[in-house]
Amino acid sequence: xxxxxxxxxxxxxxxxxxxxxxxxxxxxxxxxxxxxxxxxxxxxxxxxxxxxxxxxxxxxxxxxxxxxxxxxxxxxxxxxxxxxxxxxxxxxxxxxxxxxxxxxxxxxxxxxxxxxxxxxxxxxxxxxxxxxxxxxxxxxxxxxxxxxxxxxxxxxxxxxxxxxxxxxxxxxxxxxxxxxxxxxxxxxxxxxxxxxxxxxxxxxxxxxxxxxxxxxxxxxxxxxxxxxxxxxxxxxxxxxxxxxxxxxxxxxxxxxxxxxxxxxxxxxxxxxxxxxxxxxxxxxxxxxxxxxxxxxxxxxxxxxxxxxxxxxxxxxxxxxxxxxxxxxxxxxxxxxxxxxxxxxxxxxxxxxxxxxxxxxxxxxxx
Numbered sequence: 001x002x003x004x005x006x007x008x009x010x011x012x013x014x015x016x017x018x019x020x021x022x023x024x025x026x027x028x029x030x031x032x033x034x035x036x037x038x039x040x041x042x043x044x045x046x047x048x049x050x051x052x053x054x055x056x057x058x059x060x061x062x063x064x065x066x067x068x069x070x071x072x073x074x075x076x077x078x079x080x081x082x083x084x085x086x087x088x089x090x091x092x093x094x095x096x097x098x099x100x101x102x103x104x105x106x107x108x109x110x111x112x113x114x115x116x117x118x119x120x121x122x123x124x125x126x127x128x129x130x131x132x133x134x135x136x137x138x139x140x141x142x143x144x145x146x147x148x149x150x151x152x153x154x155x156x157x158x159x160x161x162x163x164x165x166x167x168x169x170x171x172x173x174x175x176x177x178x179x180x181x182x183x184x185x186x187x188x189x190x191x192x193x194x195x196x197x198x199x200x201x202x203x204x205x206x207x208x209x210x211x212x213x214x215x216x217x218x219x220x221x222x223x224x225x226x227x228x229x230x231x232x233x234x235x236x237x238x239x240x241x242x243x244x245x246x247x248x249x250x251x252x253x254x255x256x257x258x259x260x261x262x263x264x265x266x267x268x269x270x271x272x273x274x275x276x277x278x279x280x281x282x283x284x285x286x287x288x289x290x291x292x293x294x295x296x297x298x299x300x301x302x303x304x305x306x307x308x309x310x311x312x313x314x315x316x317x318x319x320x321x322x323x324x325x326x327x328x329x330x331x332x333x334x335x336x337x338x339x340x341x342x343x344x345x346x347x348x349x350x351x352x353x354x355x356x357x358x359x360x361x362x363x364x365x366x
Contacts, residue, residue, distance in 0.1 A: 005335060006048035006345045007361060010080050010235060011035060013058040038354045039068035043075040045358035048345060051080030051110055056118060057297050062095040069103035076106045080199065080235075081181045083114030085125055089137040089160060093144040093151075093167060100171035107171060110199055111138070112181035115261060115297075122295025131186045133159040138178060138194045145170045179233060183266055188212055192219035197231030197344075201267055203254055203322045206341060208269035209234060213342035232342055236324040237349040238335070240360060244326050248319035249311070255319075256310035257298055260288045273318050285310035328363050335364065 019031040039050055050068065054061035065077045077099065082092065092109065100107040113134060119125040136157045143151035149167040153160050180195040182188045191198045198216055200209050209232070217227035241247055259265055265279040283289065286305035294300075324334050324346075338346055348364075351357060 004344060005339045007046075007364070008049045008051060008233065008345050008347045009038070009042055009047055009350050009357075010051040010053060010347055011038065011064075011350065012053040016059060034354065035064065036067055036071055038350055038357075039075065039077075040071050041354045041357050043072040045361045047075055047348075047357070047361065049076035049078065049108065051078055051347075053080050054082050054086070055297065056086050056123070057299060062099060065099055065107075066102050069099060069106070072103075072106075074106070076108055077103050078108035078110050078177075078179075080110040081112035081179075082110070083112045084133050084137045084159075085114045085116070085119040085123075085127075089140045090144075090162075090165065092137070093141050096141075096176055097145070097167070097169050097171050100173055100176065101169070105172040107173070108177040108179065109141075110179050110181065111195070112199075113187065115292075117262075117292040118295055118297055120295075121293065122297075128159050131190070132157075134180065134187075134190050135194045136160055141176075141178070145176055177231075179231065182212070182216075183263055185215075188216050189219055192216045192230075193223045193225070196229070197233060200232065200234045200343075201258065201264070202235040202237055202347075203251065203259065204234065204267040205269045205322060206337060207271070208267055209338075209343060210341040211269070217342070231344045233345040233347070234338060234343045235347045236338070237347055238331060238364070239323075239325045239349040240328060240331060240363065241325055242327065244320070244323070245316070247325050248316050248323055251319060251323050252311040252314045253307060255314050255322075256282050256286055256305070256307055257301055260286050260301075260310075262292070268318070268322070270318060270321065273315060278313055278315070278318075281313035282310045285313065331364060 015031045019027040042050055052061040052064055061079050061082065069077055096107050096109050111134065113130050116127045116130055120127045136159050140151045140160060140162055144167050149170050150164060151162050152164045153162045177196040179197045179199050180191040181199040181201065182191045213232050216230065220227040220230060239247060259268060260279060260283045265275055268275045286301055288301065291301050291304065324331060335346060348360060351360065
């Protein structure tokens with residue numbers, strides 16, 4: 001496997017939510033302890049970075065990252081992702097600066113656009129122009145994280161009206177990496193011109209990543225940036241198993257929820273299947289349009305949707321192309337392909353027994 005392909009892991013609040021539903025304080029404590037222990041083991045295993053997702057119905061990712069920072073020494077810590085609706089740029093500037101202090105300079109920011117329907121229909125926010133919001137926010141963050149620590153919105157900006165606001169701390173790093181979760185062409189351009197890399201969502205096809213990596217590098221070069229300095233982070237959830245079929249079936253649930261959101265079907269780009277027709281059936285089964293119109297999120301989608309019907313509409317052979325799994329030789333071949341198309345960082349699935357993580361890393365690197 002090429003040395004430049006770094007390993008990452010991610011995490012979310014699902015184990016905490018599951019423990020809370022049980023109503024067992026001991027189970028909650030075990031879930032919290034395991035989350036922190038995962039960071040400790042990953043640090044020891046040589047994992048490059050740990051990314052915590054944050055949706056508005058879950059946990060506070062920065063609080064958890066702060067706890068992890070004090071228990072680890074070298075692993076990079078950041079979000080995967082936060083957005084500028086749920087968190088203002090000023091909040092993000094503060095949170096990253098704090099995390100960088102707590103981690104002694106290991107913080108990074110994974111940024112996304114956010115699901116606008118949640119914020120407009122459920123939280124009463126004015127969405128403005130999401131495609132202008134991200135680059136304007138990045139510009140503000142860079143100003144706040146400069147030595148002057150002073151930011152003001154450009155007169156031509158439309159989404160924020162910051163008037164000479166000065167901060168008193170900034171990150172320890174001179175340049176905090178900002179990675180953008182991009183799907184559509186406008187988002188890819190934003191990543192190319194403003195960010196330090198692209199985050200590809202879990203279960204993204206190799207063909208989509210190959211096309212977009214090439215496009216982003218071309219746009220970065222046209223903007224006068226070094227395309228080779230960008231990173232391309234594939235959240236593949238690499239899993240060693242002797243029963244890939246069972247994993248394909250389980251991972252259909254992710255396609256039925258995440259990829260059924262507006263625009264996300266692009267990630268399934270494939271020359272063999274009619275992705276549009278497949279995902280139309282999935283969205284209908286999961287009542288996605290109705291849920292989003294009410295401002296609902298994943299919990300409601302799972303509650304009112306027909307997950308089994310949705311999963312039945314997704315071909316297993318398609319999942320075999322999306323999921324990076326199998327025995328070690330098979331996975332190594334797929335990792336080599338990812339490196340060939342320009343991916344620089346790939347995410348490993350965290351095993352149920354987190355103490356197995358160092359052995360998994362050794363197997364894939366040897």
